[in-house]
Amino acid sequence: GENVEQHxxxxxxxxxxxxxxxxxxxxxxxxxFPWYKQELGKGPQLIIDIRSNxxxxxxxxxxxxxxxxxxxxxxxxxxxxxxxxxxYFCAASIGGNNRLAFGKGxxxxxxx
Amino acid sequence: DAGITQSPRHKVTETGxxxxxxxxxxxxxxxxxxxxxxxxxxxRLIHYSYGVKDTDKGEVSDGYSVSRSKTEDFLLTLESATxxxxxxxxxxxxxxxxxxxxxFFGSGTQLSVL
Numbered sequence: 001g002e003n004v005e006q007h008x009x010x011x012x013x014x015x016x017x018x019x020x021x022x023x024x025x026x027x028x029x030x031x032x033f034p035w036y037k038q039e040l041g042k043g044p045q046l047i048i049d050i051r052s053n054x055x056x057x058x059x060x061x062x063x064x065x066x067x068x069x070x071x072x073x074x075x076x077x078x079x080x081x082x083x084x085x086x087x088y089f090c091a092a093s094i095g096g097n098n099r100l101a102f103g104k105g106x107x108x109x110x111x112x
Numbered sequence: 113d114a115g116i117t118q119s120p121r122h123k124v125t126e127t128g129x130x131x132x133x134x135x136x137x138x139x140x141x142x143x144x145x146x147x148x149x150x151x152x153x154x155x156r157l158i159h160y161s162y163g164v165k166d167t168d169k170g171e172v173s174d175g176y177s178v179s180r181s182k183t184e185d186f187l188l189t190l191e192s193a194t195x196x197x198x199x200x201x202x203x204x205x206x207x208x209x210x211x212x213x214x215x216f217f218g219s220g221t222q223l224s225v226l
Binding site for chain 2: 001032034036042043044045046049051089091093098099100102103104105
């Protein structure tokens with residue numbers, strides 16, 4: 001089955017700097033890769049996603065890049081702000097895109 | 113929150129007792145999911161449903177059962193709760209958007225089994 005791994009597990013950045021979280025996946029058939037942000041006491045919230053026919057997607061300060069050959073995709077957050085502090089999960093589609101396999105999450109801490 | 117309501121939000125129960133968690137959605141989504149979230153494990157799929165009375169197992173289904181008698185409700189039952197089932201449980205729905213099936217989560221149920 002699909003195996004998704006995230007690195008690093010914890011990331012601390014100074015406010016205003018960029019943060020990058022990388023995920024690797026194992027199943028070459030995966031074709032959809034979302035990123036979720038989870039704040040304390042809340043459910044995961046979809047923030048950006050990318051399909052396998054696209055190499056990069058951007059939405060304001062966040063972007064996702066996909067390297068299908070290497071089977072990895074990354075979340076980029078620019079000009080980080082304290083409200084970016086959260087746990088971020090990556091995921092990859094399995095089973096014809098009816099299910100997702102999730103990474104274990106990254107704790108991002110933005111230091112004011 | 114994609115019209116998802118989970119109840120209860122918090123539950124404390126004793127080992128060996130049955131527990132049922134409810135997920136209610138208001139937007140007629142066909143697919144519904146139950147995940148559990150534990151430190152060091154991320155989100156793991158317990159069961160999912162692809163229609164009324166149509167369900168299937170996820171990766172951590174042992175000790176859990178589900179039922180979907182109406183489109184809007186997906187119930188997760190722990191027949192005899194164990195301490196290892198202490199976790200945060202999330203319900204999710206999926207909907208098609210721009211040719212991708214996207215997953216949206218509820219606010220979660222914190223379950224403690226003592």
